[in-house]
Amino acid sequence: MGLLVLGLLIWVGAHIFKRVAPEQRAAMGDKGKGVVAVLLLVSLGLMIWGYRGAEFIPVWNPPSFMVHINNLLMVIAVFVFGMSATTGRLRGKMRHPQLTSVKIWAVAHLLVNGDLASIVLFGGMLAWAVLEVILINKAVPVWDRPQPGEAKKDVVLVVITLVMFGLMTGVHAWLGVWPFPG
Incomplete structure (x- = not known):
């Protein structure tokens, strides 16, 4: 369950970062897009792994x-x-x-x-x-x-x-x- 929650937190954080800290996100430039993409892939993996491994x-x-x-x-x-x-x-x-x-x-x-x-x-x-x-x-x-x-x-x-x-x-x-x- 911990991996699932961690994955959700990373997903939410990566998505809302641009909304809550637009200046910091803009300062990252195009590299920021790559960072966000990697974070989203990691979050998806953690959510899937955590969900499939969670106790019923x-x-x-x-x-x-x-x-x-x-x-x-x-x-x-x-x-x-x-x-x-x-x-x-x-x-x-x-x-x-x-x-x-x-x-x-x-x-x-x-x-x-x-x-x-x-x-x-x-x-x-x-x-x-x-x-x-x-x-x-x-x-x-x-x-x-x-x-x-x-x-x-x-x-x-x-x-x-x-x-x-x-x-x-x-x-x-x-x-x-x-x-x-x-």
């Missing part, structure tokens, strides 16, 4: 139907994440699509995982995403909304969403976590 301590027992809600929310999370890169009509409909996607992902996983390590991981990521949105909105209160593009690009986003969801469920199955009810 049950806190609550999620009902089995939550798996369906989780899967639906995950399709939505992948779609919303993709909105950050779309050049279609949906561009500019949401200010923080990637962070919103993390929030949806975290809530979805909290619905189906009732153990302490899951609550720490997914609850921690949810708290980080909320904090990050607050800090960004405070630092840049006015959003320059991008102009929408072509509708056919949104169709591409739907196709990419379905392919990515399929790949993600495949990785979960490969890791021994079957994401569909039996």
Whole structure:
């Protein structure tokens, strides 16, 4: 559990450093991007290693139907994440699509995982995403909304969403976590 918490702390620190200490981050120049990238990779490794190695301590027992809600929310999370890169009509409909996607992902996983390590991981990521949105909105209160593009690009986003969801469920199955009810 210690590695999981350490990974979360590094993740949060690396992300919010730019928001809470912008002058120090700017002084680091391009080297700072590399430092942050390394810290994020280390944090991901620690979170994965810590989560997979954490003792299973049950806190609550999620009902089995939550798996369906989780899967639906995950399709939505992948779609919303993709909105950050779309050049279609949906561009500019949401200010923080990637962070919103993390929030949806975290809530979805909290619905189906009732153990302490899951609550720490997914609850921690949810708290980080909320904090990050607050800090960004405070630092840049006015959003320059991008102009929408072509509708056919949104169709591409739907196709990419379905392919990515399929790949993600495949990785979960490969890791021994079957994401569909039996």
